[in-house]
Amino acid sequence: MPSLKSSSPSGLLLLGLLLLTVVGHTVAQSSRKRSSLNADWRFSRFVDNPDGLSYDTLKAWILPSSNDFITRAKYQRPTGTPPGSDVQYVKDSFDDSKWDPVTLPHDWAIKGPFGAPGVSGPEGKLPYNGVGWYRKTVKLGTGDVGSGKNLYLEVDGAMSYASVFLNGVLVGGWPYGYNAFRLDLTPYAKAGDNTLAIRLQNAPDSSRWYPGAGLYRNVWLVKVNSVHVAQYGTKVTTPSVSAGSATVDLSVTIENTSNSTKRVDLVTEVYEVDASTGKATGDAKATFKSISISVAGGSKQVVNSTTELSNPKLWGPAPEQTPNQYVAISKVSAGGNGTVDSVETKFGVRTLVYDGNKGLIVNGAHVYVKGVCNHHDLGSLGAAFNYRAAERQLQILLEMGTNALRTSHNMPAPELLDLADKYGIMVMGETFDTWKTKKVANDYHLLWDEWHEADMRSYVRRERNHPSIVAWSIGNEMPDQSSALGGQIATELQNIARQEDGTRKSTAGLNNAGPGTALVNVLEIPGLNYQGEGKGTSWNSTYPSFHSRYPDKMIWGTETASTVSTRGTYVFPVTSGKTAVVGPSAGENVTMQYVSSYELYHPSWAASPDKVFIQQDKYPYVAGEFVWTGWDYIGEPTPFDNTSRSSYFGIIDLAGFKKDRFWLYQARWRPDIPQAHVLPHWTWPDRVGKVTPVHVFTSGDEAELFVNGKSQGRKKTEPSEYRLRWDNVTYVPGEIEVVAYKNGKKWAEDSKKTVGSPAKLNVTADRTSIGNDGYDLSFITVAVVDKNGDTVPMASNAISFSIDGPGEIVSTDNGDPTDMVAFPSLTRKAFSGMALAIVRSKPGESGSLKVLATSSGLEGGEVVVRAG
Numbered sequence: 001m002p003s004l005k006s007s008s009p010s011g012l013l014l015l016g017l018l019l020l021t022v023v024g025h026t027v028a029q030s031s032r033k034r035s036s037l038n039a040d041w042r043f044s045r046f047v048d049n050p051d052g053l054s055y056d057t058l059k060a061w062i063l064p065s066s067n068d069f070i071t072r073a074k075y076q077r078p079t080g081t082p083p084g085s086d087v088q089y090v091k092d093s094f095d096d097s098k099w100d101p102v103t104l105p106h107d108w109a110i111k112g113p114f115g116a117p118g119v120s121g122p123e124g125k126l127p128y129n130g131v132g133w134y135r136k137t138v139k140l141g142t143g144d145v146g147s148g149k150n151l152y153l154e155v156d157g158a159m160s161y162a163s164v165f166l167n168g169v170l171v172g173g174w175p176y177g178y179n180a181f182r183l184d185l186t187p188y189a190k191a192g193d194n195t196l197a198i199r200l201q202n203a204p205d206s207s208r209w210y211p212g213a214g215l216y217r218n219v220w221l222v223k224v225n226s227v228h229v230a231q232y233g234t235k236v237t238t239p240s241v242s243a244g245s246a247t248v249d250l251s252v253t254i255e256n257t258s259n260s261t262k263r264v265d266l267v268t269e270v271y272e273v274d275a276s277t278g279k280a281t282g283d284a285k286a287t288f289k290s291i292s293i294s295v296a297g298g299s300k301q302v303v304n305s306t307t308e309l310s311n312p313k314l315w316g317p318a319p320e321q322t323p324n325q326y327v328a329i330s331k332v333s334a335g336g337n338g339t340v341d342s343v344e345t346k347f348g349v350r351t352l353v354y355d356g357n358k359g360l361i362v363n364g365a366h367v368y369v370k371g372v373c374n375h376h377d378l379g380s381l382g383a384a385f386n387y388r389a390a391e392r393q394l395q396i397l398l399e400m401g402t403n404a405l406r407t408s409h410n411m412p413a414p415e416l417l418d419l420a421d422k423y424g425i426m427v428m429g430e431t432f433d434t435w436k437t438k439k440v441a442n443d444y445h446l447l448w449d450e451w452h453e454a455d456m457r458s459y460v461r462r463e464r465n466h467p468s469i470v471a472w473s474i475g476n477e478m479p480d481q482s483s484a485l486g487g488q489i490a491t492e493l494q495n496i497a498r499q500e501d502g503t504r505k506s507t508a509g510l511n512n513a514g515p516g517t518a519l520v521n522v523l524e525i526p527g528l529n530y531q532g533e534g535k536g537t538s539w540n541s542t543y544p545s546f547h548s549r550y551p552d553k554m555i556w557g558t559e560t561a562s563t564v565s566t567r568g569t570y571v572f573p574v575t576s577g578k579t580a581v582v583g584p585s586a587g588e589n590v591t592m593q594y595v596s597s598y599e600l601y602h603p604s605w606a607a608s609p610d611k612v613f614i615q616q617d618k619y620p621y622v623a624g625e626f627v628w629t630g631w632d633y634i635g636e637p638t639p640f641d642n643t644s645r646s647s648y649f650g651i652i653d654l655a656g657f658k659k660d661r662f663w664l665y666q667a668r669w670r671p672d673i674p675q676a677h678v679l680p681h682w683t684w685p686d687r688v689g690k691v692t693p694v695h696v697f698t699s700g701d702e703a704e705l706f707v708n709g710k711s712q713g714r715k716k717t718e719p720s721e722y723r724l725r726w727d728n729v730t731y732v733p734g735e736i737e738v739v740a741y742k743n744g745k746k747w748a749e750d751s752k753k754t755v756g757s758p759a760k761l762n763v764t765a766d767r768t769s770i771g772n773d774g775y776d777l778s779f780i781t782v783a784v785v786d787k788n789g790d791t792v793p794m795a796s797n798a799i800s801f802s803i804d805g806p807g808e809i810v811s812t813d814n815g816d817p818t819d820m821v822a823f824p825s826l827t828r829k830a831f832s833g834m835a836l837a838i839v840r841s842k843p844g845e846s847g848s849l850k851v852l853a854t855s856s857g858l859e860g861g862e863v864v865v866r867a868g
């Protein structure tokens with residue numbers, strides 16, 4: 001499968017880098033260079049360990065990589081030759097020409113095939129396990145190495161147990177696959193060709209979902225002078241904000257890796273960020289007083305300064321507020337030699353109040369949290385991060401009215417937070433799915449004792465300047481949640497967040513810890529998973545008991561609903577209840593392994609959206625909810641865990657197609673959008689004369705249903721009703737139409753009609769013009785339509801894709817959780833009438849990409865996408 005390539009999302013830094021490269025060596029020396037290391041890697045995966053190495057044998061050399069993030073005694077790098085230097089893959093002389101050429105971000109498992117030996121259904125059946133080696137030659141100039149220079153490798157995420165070798169020497173590593181890390185290459189680098197080799201290892205049974213595999217996020221090389229701003233070395237806060245003025249506090253950590261004391265000057269100016277370009281614009285809006293200090297050789301020094309920003313443009317969540325951003329540009333000069341380093345720190349000016357009675361107050365206004373939980377994978381692209389694919393996920397969620405995202409259950413790619421800042425989405429930044437006690441045999445509990453401080457601290461330090469982050473989540477459904485140990489761990493993790501940030505509170509997703517437990521007593525924001533709405537058939541909510549015990553603490557539903565459904569699938573009879581536990585006689589199509597899209601069914605611990613809405617509205621002090629999940633994801637295919645490949649929880653399916661639930665949430669979260677949505681589809685040759693319930697989701701307050709023009713009655717939404725249902729409709733071919741009203745006035749309409757047999761393919765692109773960076777994507781949707789152009793709801797025709805022009809088809813999908821055809825396949829069966837192809841440009845090549853879709857017996861279709 002062609003791999004995924006990254007461009008630099010840090011536009012400003014990239015621009016600086018290009019300019020410096022053009023003007024040459026002397027200028028390049030004066031400031032930092034951060035360049036992408038994503039291109040030109042060789043890769044090989046081994047099912048069985050090919051080198052005899054393991055984390056245990058390498059650990060003593062890897063632990064020192066955490067030294068900047070631990071407060072206990074630092075680890076000393078052992079003396080002597082580190083292990084692994086005799087392994088052939090780390091050597092210059094190794095011939096890797098037979099290995100796969102890959103471009104990062106790269107997920108080695110996503111190409112499949114499904115059914116990998118030793119990988120369970122919950123893990124997604126893809127071959128993520130085993131050992132992976134990546135190799136690359138890094139060319140360095142004489143000016144890049146030696147006295148006065150530092151070289152760092154920055155890895156935004158490597159799945160997992162990374163160990164990094166440069167020129168045959170083990171440099172260090174980082175085991176937790178979701179966290180970013182930096183290694184100092186300076187002592188091991190040389191002018192000329194350097195061999196960089198990275199070993200990764202994924203144990204089977206190490207995850208409860210599909211984790212992905214490999215160097216799946218961006219990798220960077222950073223060159224700085226010996227006097228420079230330390231890693232994650234800036235912190236911007238706005239301790240007091242009014243309409244006329246904001247106080248901006250800046251803290252910069254300057255590091256001097258040279259042998260002598262340096263006189264250092266720091267100047268920082270603040271600019272507005274242009275929302276469309278993401279770059280500084282206009283004149284400086286504020287300037288921090290210039291500071292001069294002496295930094296002794298071998299030390300770090302923190303410099304604090306403060307300034308006032310007049311008439312600040314605030315950052316706030318969309319759509320009610322605007323996500324304005326600023327950037328602080330800090331320049332460091334040393335010993336009168338001009339600028340030796342320059343860093344940019346984007347931030348937002350906003351206030352947050354966590355109110356036990358009112359919920360979340362942002363910039364003085366109450367904001368009800370309309371959140372979703374999402375996993376890190378990007379459907380058929382796998383875990384390999386792609387900026388456009390992540391942006392598409394957020395855009396479709398924004399259309400639904402989502403204003404908050406929980407990065408369940410781990411640290412996201414840094415660029416996801418840039419996107420959340422830009423679009424005005426509030427983020428609950430989560431860290432861990434387990435603490436000290438395991439969920440599965442080889443999960444994070446193995447790393448807990450030695451790594452949790454470093455993982456928590458480095459994550460908060462890295463992301464604390466993002467205005468989108470409104471809470472840190474210290475864990476999800478930890479088995480330790482109800483024990484005394486849980487209280488101790490929560491205290492420790494919250495303290496780390498306060499030390500590194502101090503402006504947000506911490507939360508955790510608790511599925512069974514109750515009021516009075518050690519953990520809940522200390523947790524700043526109790527987060528309730530499912531217990532807030534009452535689990536399964538129970539309507540007993542624990543919100544009241546949490547609220548009465550901790551009246552001053554804000555509480556929210558960190559994980560709600562877990563409704564399951566398969567897009568376009570309807571199973572009869574339909575429950576008459578508002579919520580129902582899914583099973584072979586309740587919502588499941590056991591033969592097909594699908595779940596009904598009446599959007600009322602859920603596992604035993606969960607709830608329908610309707611039930612969650614009822615309970616949220618009953619307890620208005622609750623700050624809001626994070627629905628499980630916004631998008632479907634690979635793995636965890638409850639209730640068909642052993643047979644399917646991907647989840648049923650998503651409001652949006654794995655391909656990005658909306659399930660019916662989308663309009664149920666949109667009606668509640670964006671009541672300003674006139675909307676009505678009627679289900680099911682109306683092409684049921686086997687159901688003539690049978691009761692076929694019709695449900696309507698609408699932002700109106702009343703609706704009338706017509707079957708072949710005949711009214712079935714007008715219904716008003718009563719209190720505690722979030723859908724209108726006509727449960728006794730008898731199916732006859734023809735058309736169902738709904739007319740919705742609001743305050744007695746016509747508000748919106750929708751209809752479904754009985755369609756004919758498949759006749760042709762209707763092909764559309766989400767964007768018909770994309771960048772030619774070899775990274776940008778167009779998402780191509782194919783609908784199987786009848787001769788009138790209406791989608792055939794049960795169509796499953798096999799569609800073949802091809803492309804003409806400077807681009808490639810990366811993957812195909814249809815959102816069917818049981819489809820075991822590997823994602824790179826150019827042939828994909830339509831599912832419920834639809835299929836998707838993802839198209840990527842080729843780097844540096846411009847032109848028209850003609851994407852063709854054909855299917856036996858049908859008229860084909862095409863769309864043209866312009867790259868360049």
Ligand SMILES: *[C@@H]1O[C@H](CO)[C@@H](O)[C@H](O)[C@H]1NC(C)=O
Nearest residue numbers: 146147148149226257258259
């Ligand atoms: C610092 O001094 C040590 C010992 O004198 C020397 O080996 C090293 O190269 C010096 N480092 C730099 C960055 O000048």
Ligand SMILES: *[C@@H]1O[C@H](CO)[C@@H](O)[C@H](O)[C@H]1NC(C)=O
Nearest residue numbers: 235237249250251302303304
């Ligand atoms: C400087 O700012 C940092 C971060 O806000 C803070 O932890 C530290 O106490 C401040 N130092 C001084 C001397 O004010």
Ligand SMILES: *[C@@H]1O[C@H](CO)[C@@H](O)[C@H](O)[C@H]1NC(C)=O
Nearest residue numbers: 227262263334335336337340
């Ligand atoms: C400034 O440049 C001089 C001459 O190259 C050098 O000796 C000195 O160390 C530099 N000072 C700093 C702070 O980098």
Ligand SMILES: *[C@@H]1O[C@H](CO)[C@@H](O)[C@H](O)[C@H]1NC(C)=O
Nearest residue numbers: 534535536537538539540541
């Ligand atoms: C609901 O709560 C009541 C009172 O705490 C308890 O008696 C009852 O058993 C609970 N019902 C369920 C289904 O959990």
Ligand SMILES: *[C@@H]1O[C@H](CO)[C@@H](O)[C@H](O)[C@H]1NC(C)=O
Nearest residue numbers: 570571572588589590591592
């Ligand atoms: C399951 O789906 C198949 C294929 O659409 C259909 O023939 C069958 O009737 C369905 N079964 C149930 C229980 O809905």
Ligand SMILES: *[C@@H]1O[C@H](CO)[C@@H](O)[C@H](O)[C@H]1NC(C)=O
Nearest residue numbers: 120121638639640641642643
């Ligand atoms: C899946 O397989 C496991 C292990 O064989 C078994 O315990 C479990 O019950 C199965 N789950 C389902 C839903 O069939």
Ligand SMILES: *[C@@H]1O[C@H](CO)[C@@H](O)[C@H](O)[C@H]1NC(C)=O
Nearest residue numbers: 576691713725726727728729
């Ligand atoms: C639907 O029909 C059943 C059986 O005829 C009846 O008991 C029920 O009340 C009807 N429901 C509605 C909403 O009309």
Ligand SMILES: *[C@@H]1O[C@H](CO)[C@@H](O)[C@H](O)[C@H]1NC(C)=O
Nearest residue numbers: 762763764783785789790791
């Ligand atoms: C067919 O394609 C056109 C654009 O070419 C689009 O407007 C329309 O919605 C598509 N129809 C279906 C059923 O997808």
Ligand SMILES: CC(=O)N[C@H]1CO[C@H](CO)[C@@H](O)[C@@H]1O
Nearest residue numbers: 256257258259297298299300
């Ligand atoms: C020679 C020396 O002491 N260099 C130090 C410069 O500062 C960094 C940390 O800031 C140390 O790691 C170096 O040892």
